[in-house]
Amino acid sequence: TGLGRGRQMDACFRLLREVQAQAGPGRGPDVVTFNAMIGACLECGEPARALEVYSEMVSGGVHPNGHTFSSVLRSAGLMGDAKRAMGLFQELRGWGVAADEVTYSCLIRALAEGGEWEAAFQHFQDLQAAGGRPNVVVHNSLLTACERSEQWAAALQVLRDMQSQGMEPNNITYNTVLSTLAKCKRLDVAVELFEEMKASRSPAVQPDLITYSTLLTGCDRVGRWELAMELFQEMQKKGEEADVIACNALISVLGKGGKGGMALQVFEDMKSMWMIADVVTYNTLIRALGTCGMWEEALQILQDMRDVGWRPDHYTYVAIISALGRGRQVERALALFQQAVTEGVAVDAPMYNALVAACSRSGQWHWAEREVEAMKKAGLQPTVATYMALLDGLRRGAQGDRALEVFVELRGEAIQPS
RNA sequence: CCCCACGCGACUGUUACG
Numbered sequence: 001t002g003l004g005r006g007r008q009m010d011a012c013f014r015l016l017r018e019v020q021a022q023a024g025p026g027r028g029p030d031v032v033t034f035n036a037m038i039g040a041c042l043e044c045g046e047p048a049r050a051l052e053v054y055s056e057m058v059s060g061g062v063h064p065n066g067h068t069f070s071s072v073l074r075s076a077g078l079m080g081d082a083k084r085a086m087g088l089f090q091e092l093r094g095w096g097v098a099a100d101e102v103t104y105s106c107l108i109r110a111l112a113e114g115g116e117w118e119a120a121f122q123h124f125q126d127l128q129a130a131g132g133r134p135n136v137v138v139h140n141s142l143l144t145a146c147e148r149s150e151q152w153a154a155a156l157q158v159l160r161d162m163q164s165q166g167m168e169p170n171n172i173t174y175n176t177v178l179s180t181l182a183k184c185k186r187l188d189v190a191v192e193l194f195e196e197m198k199a200s201r202s203p204a205v206q207p208d209l210i211t212y213s214t215l216l217t218g219c220d221r222v223g224r225w226e227l228a229m230e231l232f233q234e235m236q237k238k239g240e241e242a243d244v245i246a247c248n249a250l251i252s253v254l255g256k257g258g259k260g261g262m263a264l265q266v267f268e269d270m271k272s273m274w275m276i277a278d279v280v281t282y283n284t285l286i287r288a289l290g291t292c293g294m295w296e297e298a299l300q301i302l303q304d305m306r307d308v309g310w311r312p313d314h315y316t317y318v319a320i321i322s323a324l325g326r327g328r329q330v331e332r333a334l335a336l337f338q339q340a341v342t343e344g345v346a347v348d349a350p351m352y353n354a355l356v357a358a359c360s361r362s363g364q365w366h367w368a369e370r371e372v373e374a375m376k377k378a379g380l381q382p383t384v385a386t387y388m389a390l391l392d393g394l395r396r397g398a399q400g401d402r403a404l405e406v407f408v409e410l411r412g413e414a415i416q417p418s
Numbered sequence: 419c420c421c422c423a424c425g426c427g428a429c430u431g432u433u434a435c436g
Binding site: 001031032033034035036037038039040042065066067068069070071073074101102103104105106107108109136137138139140141142143144147170171172173174175176177178179182208209210211212213214215216217220243244245246247248249250251252255278279280281282283284285286287288315316318319322325348349350351352353354356357360383384385386387388389390391392418 | 425426427428429430431432433434435436
């Protein structure tokens with residue numbers, strides 16, 4: 001466990017093998033040993049290896065227990081593998097292990113990550129039907145399932161059910177519902193719920209830093225930067241100290257609102273508050289500036305980012321290429337794309353899409369065509385966004401016939417036109 | 419033998435490709 005927390009996976013495995021080598025009658029790795037190993041794999045961000053250890057454990061005749069299953073269910077969740085999670089839950093039954101609240105929260109969480117919100121509800125109801133009384137955490141996990149699958153009405157219903165059953169929702173409960181509403185662009189409902197939190201008599205329910213950040217994201221989704229600013233100030237007035245995540249969310253919403261200058265100001269304020277701007281901050285700011293047409297400033301921020309020692313990642317490149325595209329700076333966009341390749345940053349569809357869009361916006365439809373070809377050659381399937389960017393270029397270049405051909409082509413690739 | 423202790427598990431926010 002200690003080695004796992006210290007991200008020393010290899011050392012964990014060496015230790016496990018050592019224990020196995022010294023195994024004798026009544027001596028050797030037991031459930032707890034294996035559970036600790038599985039937990040260490042999770043700690044190190046290796047859910048697949050966690051599942052391998054589990055297989056090794058059961059094939060070695062060691063009986064898994066409840067802890068084992070919660071960990072392997074979490075592993076399946078991290079891999080977004082709902083099927084596997086359901087299979088593991090069956091295995092738990094086969095071993096005669098009792099499923100408790102932790103087991104259910106992990107199972108529901110795994111189903112959530114796999115997008116299987118209906119299955120999550122099904123298991124939740126099974127638990128209730130079996131006479132179980134899911135606790136707050138299990139409810140919150142179910143809400144996470146709603147959040148991931150963007151089921152805001154279901155999420156609200158879960159909250160109301162909790163209240164009518166006399167179960168005390170906590171901040172996490174409210175924040176998860178708010179996040180669902182934000183994702184579904186229901187800021188109106190979110191604000192109502194926020195008011196409900198403020199009016200709550202429960203000490204466990206009071207808007208916190210996460211509540212405010214969630215609302216900022218909600219504002220971002222619907223382009224309400226003024227409200228976002230108000231909320232941010234209200235938060236500070238209440239003594240909640242803004243963190244990097246909240247500032248990043250604020251920068252994002254300001255960018256979408258066309259307030260590049262204000263976004264830059266937030267960035268400056270962060271520095272004066274000794275806050276460490278992280279990679280997300282830089283990426284968000286670059287995107288914000290790009291959205292506002294401020295590509296020169298965006299390039300400057302990219303430089304600053306490097307100067308302070310951050311490595312641009314693929315979000316950075318997508319943001320900067322798209323910023324340059326908006327500024328009709330194709331050559332620069334192409335150069336930066338090349339740089340991404342040189343630096344070993346994974347080139348994916350979004351990056352090509354931004355590049356194709358940059359070509360198109362600059363009126364270089366034949367370059368756009370060339371990049372789409374390059375994309376295919378790289379083994380990447382063009383997406384709707386790719387075709388939209390390409391069609392935009394053909395439209396600008398008055399290439400009607402070619403546009404029709406491309407349209408037929410995309411239909412043939414079973415791409416759903418918007 | 420009993421009691422106790424120790425070791426393993428769960429929930430919320432930030433950068434969406436056109």
